[in-house]
Amino acid sequence: MSRYLIETIGLTKRFGEQLGVDNLELHVPQGKIYGLLGRNGAGKTTTMRMLLDLVKPTSGRIFLFGNDYKEQREKTYRKIGSIVETPGFYGNLTGGENLRILARLRGQHRKDSIDHALKVVGLDTEPKKVFANYSLGMKQRLGIAAAIMHEPELLILDEPINGLDPIGIHEIRNFLLTLSREKGTTIFLSSHVLSEIEQLADVIGVMHEGHLIEEADMAELHRRNRRYVEFVVSNENTAALLLEKHFGTEDYTVCENKTLRLYECLDKRGEINRCFVENGLLVTKVNVSEEKLEDYFAGLIGGGSIG
Amino acid sequence: MGNLFYCELLKLKRSKILLISFLGAMVTPVMMIVDGIKVHYTDPGKIITLEQMYDSCSLYTMLLFGLIVYVVFAAYLFSREHTEHTLKTILTIPVSKFSFIISKYVLLLIWIIVLTLISWAGISILSAAYSAFFPIAGFSVGIAAKYLGEMLFGGIMMFLTITPFVFLALWTKGLVVPVIAAAAIVMGNVALYNEALGALYPWTASCLLVKGGTAETGYPLSLVTGLIGLVSMLGFMASVIYFAKEDIK
Numbered sequence: 001m002s003r004y005l006i007e008t009i010g011l012t013k014r015f016g017e018q019l020g021v022d023n024l025e026l027h028v029p030q031g032k033i034y035g036l037l038g039r040n041g042a043g044k045t046t047t048m049r050m051l052l053d054l055v056k057p058t059s060g061r062i063f064l065f066g067n068d069y070k071e072q073r074e075k076t077y078r079k080i081g082s083i084v085e086t087p088g089f090y091g092n093l094t095g096g097e098n099l100r101i102l103a104r105l106r107g108q109h110r111k112d113s114i115d116h117a118l119k120v121v122g123l124d125t126e127p128k129k130v131f132a133n134y135s136l137g138m139k140q141r142l143g144i145a146a147a148i149m150h151e152p153e154l155l156i157l158d159e160p161i162n163g164l165d166p167i168g169i170h171e172i173r174n175f176l177l178t179l180s181r182e183k184g185t186t187i188f189l190s191s192h193v194l195s196e197i198e199q200l201a202d203v204i205g206v207m208h209e210g211h212l213i214e215e216a217d218m219a220e221l222h223r224r225n226r227r228y229v230e231f232v233v234s235n236e237n238t239a240a241l242l243l244e245k246h247f248g249t250e251d252y253t254v255c256e257n258k259t260l261r262l263y264e265c266l267d268k269r270g271e272i273n274r275c276f277v278e279n280g281l282l283v284t285k286v287n288v289s290e291e292k293l294e295d296y297f298a299g300l301i302g303g304g305s306i307g
Numbered sequence: 308m309g310n311l312f313y314c315e316l317l318k319l320k321r322s323k324i325l326l327i328s329f330l331g332a333m334v335t336p337v338m339m340i341v342d343g344i345k346v347h348y349t350d351p352g353k354i355i356t357l358e359q360m361y362d363s364c365s366l367y368t369m370l371l372f373g374l375i376v377y378v379v380f381a382a383y384l385f386s387r388e389h390t391e392h393t394l395k396t397i398l399t400i401p402v403s404k405f406s407f408i409i410s411k412y413v414l415l416l417i418w419i420i421v422l423t424l425i426s427w428a429g430i431s432i433l434s435a436a437y438s439a440f441f442p443i444a445g446f447s448v449g450i451a452a453k454y455l456g457e458m459l460f461g462g463i464m465m466f467l468t469i470t471p472f473v474f475l476a477l478w479t480k481g482l483v484v485p486v487i488a489a490a491a492i493v494m495g496n497v498a499l500y501n502e503a504l505g506a507l508y509p510w511t512a513s514c515l516l517v518k519g520g521t522a523e524t525g526y527p528l529s530l531v532t533g534l535i536g537l538v539s540m541l542g543f544m545a546s547v548i549y550f551a552k553e554d555i556k
Contacts, residue, residue, distance in 0.1 A: 052399045054555035077401040084399075088392030092321040101314045105400045130321065146396065 004063070005030045005154050005186045006051060011060035013046050020046040022210040024060065028188050028203070033180050035201030036190040039301060042207040044190040045085060048158045051188075052082055064154070078106065081152035083160055087143025091132030095123050095142045098131055099149060108150055117149035120175065136163035144172060148179070155179070157189040161196060173200060194294055208301040225296055228261045229269045231276070232285035236260045239276055246275050311402065311410035315384075324383045331376030332422040335367045336429035340437050347441045356445040357434055361454035362518075364430045368423075369461045369514040370496040374469075376422065378489035381415050381469055382476040385546075389480040394555045404551050412543075415473075416466045423462035427455050457517055464513035468535060470542025477546050477553075506531045509538040 006028035013020040021043040028034040038044050049055040051062060053069060062069040064076050089098040099114045118124045121141040134142065140163045147155055160176075161169045177200065179185040191197050197204060204221060206214040233239045236258045243249055243262065252262045265272065269286060276283050319325055342363075343355050367373070385408075388394045398404065431451055437443055472485040479485070492510050499505035506512050506524035512531045515521045521531050 049395075049555065052395070053401070054395055054398065056552075056554060074401055077399060080399070082395075082399050084395045086392065088394070088396045090318050090387075090393060091391060093318070097317065097320065101317055102396070102400060104310050104314055104317075105397065105402055107310070 003030060004028055005065055006034075006188055007063040007066075008047075008051075009061045009063075011047070011050060011062060012058045013043075013050060013055065014058045019210050021050070021057075024207075024210075024212050025215075026205060026212065027215065028186060030186050031180070031184045032202040033176065033187040033189065033200050034203045034205065035197035036188065036205045036207060037194060037197045037297065038190070038192060038207035040192055042192075042301075043210040044192075044207055045158050047207070048082075048084055048156055048188075048190060051156055052080070052084065053077070054084070078150070079153045080156060081147035081150065081154070082156040082158075083140075083143040083147050084156075084158045086136075086162065087139055087146065089131045089139070089142060089146075092130055094128060094130055095134070095138075095145070096127055098142065099146060102146055103149065106150055113149050117145040120148065121145045122171070137165055137168055140164055141168070141172075144175075151183075153185060155185055155187045155189070157187065159191055160189055161191070161193075169196075176200060194297055198293055206297060206300055214300055221293065221296070225293060226263050227266060228263045228289060229266050229272075230285070230287045230289055231260045231262070231272070231283060233258055233260060233276055234282035234284075238279070239281055242275055242279055242281075243272065247272065308406055308410060308413075311406055312413055315410050315414045318387075324380060328376055328380045328418070328422055329425060331372070331379070332425040333429045334376075335364050335372050336426055336433050338367070339364050339430060340433045343437055343441065343443075354442055354444045357443055357447070357450050358445050358454075360430055360434050360437075360443070361427075361450065361458075364426060365454060365458050365461055366514065366518070368426055368458070369465060369517065370500060370511065371493055373422075373426070373465060374493055374496070374510065375486065375489050377419055377465055377469055378472045378485050379482065380418060380422075381473050382482040382485040384411055384415055384418075385473050385476040386479075386481050389477075398555060405547065408547055408550050412473075415469070416463075419462045419466045419469075420459065423458050427451075427458050461514070461517045464517055464535070467539040468509050468513050468542075470539050470546060472542070474542050474546040474549060477550055507534060509535045 004027045006026055008024050008026040011024040011026070012022055024047060026047070036044050036047070046055060050057050051064070051069070053073070065079065067076065069076065090101070093101070095118060096114055099117060103114055115124065121144050123138060123141055123145060131139070131142065140160070144160060147157065161172060164172060173196070176187055176189075180187055189200065198218070201218055204214070204216060204218055205212055231239060236254050239260050240252065240254060243252060247265050247268065249262065249264055251264045252260055254260050262272070266288065269288070273283055273286055339360050343360065346353055346355060388397070397407065434443060434446070438446055472489060475485040475488055476482070495508055496511050496514070499508050499511045500514070503524040503526070506515055506521055506526040512521070512535055515524065516531060516535070521528055
């Protein structure tokens with residue numbers, strides 16, 4: 001069996017003339033948390049809908065648990081739990097009744113699985129409240145309960161923390177981490193909030209305008225995020241010329257507020273400082289720093305913010 | 308299929324549509340009794356028969372109000388999964404789209420039969436109540452039993468000709484268009500019931516078939532039943548194929 005629980009080859013979805021997802025090559029390793037990051041409209045939800053067989057791909061292939069997703073469809077999808085955007089349930093039924101419908105259709109007859117799922121997400125205290133009267137956070141919690149109640153091997157969660165309050169976010173984050181670490185559940189989740197992905201994911205994929213523009217191990221990303229030395233000088237253009245002339249480097253960026261970031265020759269920062277001073281520059285700050293992941297992703301998708 | 312049907316029933320728990328459709332099924336019997344009272348006072352010499360009560364109730368249910376009530380229920384049943392965004396929850400279990408839509412058709416048939424029984428029971432009980440205060444002729448269990456069979460046959464025919472409205476409900480994902488279409492069809496029923504051409508209009512033809520009036524139109528029975536079958540099959544196939552091919556948003 002493939003070591004990837006989800007793998008796509010050339011997955012593409014067109015909506016008329018508009019390209020929703022383009023030639024996607026996803027690789028979600030077994031037992032890991034994979035975070036799919038991207039702005040609103042990047043194609044994350046369409047990707048998840050295709051994986052869940054809700055939307056038919058225009059072209060490309062999907063492999064789940066190593067098999068084509070159309071083969072042994074029932075067996076495959078019984079091992080998956082999912083949330084796609086806001087959870088959809090019957091407004092006239094209670095949370096327990098909604099879960100009973102899902103359990104019945106799955107052929108899952110243990111009543112304690114429903115009670116357990118409701119307890120895990122903290123919805124066991126108001127058993128008579130119907131879904132239509134739930135708050136947004138309660139609806140999201142019920143969605144999570146529905147996704148986990150049959151103890152799936154793979155969770156596909158589209159924006160799972162939407163609508164949750166900070167305590168709820170913390171609880172669900174810890175719960176997902178526990179599922180992954182202790183039960184080996186593979187989790188494929190999407191978000192447009194970088195901090196959430198950063199705190200949860202082992203592997204990260206970045207989508208932008210339908211393309212997967214980055215797929216990397218989180219540890220590798222942290223390692224790859226380059227250290228730099230930052231100089232605040234009286235004239236950044238002169239400083240740049242001096243760097244090129246005396247140290248032969250062009251791997252720097254000129255930032256706002258007379259700041260210059262140098263990504264190589266970090267061990268020569270003392271000599272560089274002396275060079276600047278000897279050439280009449282006033283150096284007010286020399287600082288070794290690490291580029292934030294946020295800056296890295298903003299650079300990747302060409303914008304100031306992810307959301 | 309059994310589980311799907313059970314779940315379809317569970318989904319109706321606390322649902323207002325049950326009360327609405329029950330009240331809808333009682334409208335025709337109540338109107339018949341109101342009409343009977345009106346006739347009693349405007350034309351005291353005229354004696355109303357139980358057969359007339361059942362016949363009018365059956366006729367107006369099939370041609371007028373019953374169609375609207377059944378279309379409202381059908382449109383609710385098939386479009387609510389879109390409006391409540393539940394398809395993405397149910398179909399990812401996974402549930403076959405074909406089984407899912409068939410279970411809804413089964414529930415629709417059963418609910419139409421139940422509403423038909425409610426209309427029949429309604430006119431029976433109200434006629435008995437009417438007879439306590441006003442004269443009514445031909446009061447017998449035999450008449451009631453005869454019209455029970457006719458109304459159930461009518462209910463089944465209405466189920467068969469309701470399939471195009473199911474397609475409209477799936478296509479437009481709401482109640483408005485199917486109900487407007489049903490109102491237009493009702494207008495057609497009113498215009499064509501006393502015309503020979505009514506035999507070629509499946510919703511009127513169903514009523515003519517149930518009441519044994521197709522021979523008077525001059526059109527062969529095979530043509531009449533063939534047209535009803537064609538409309539029914541087209542509506543059914545369109546709804547199933549559209550649902551199977553549709554991307555779930």
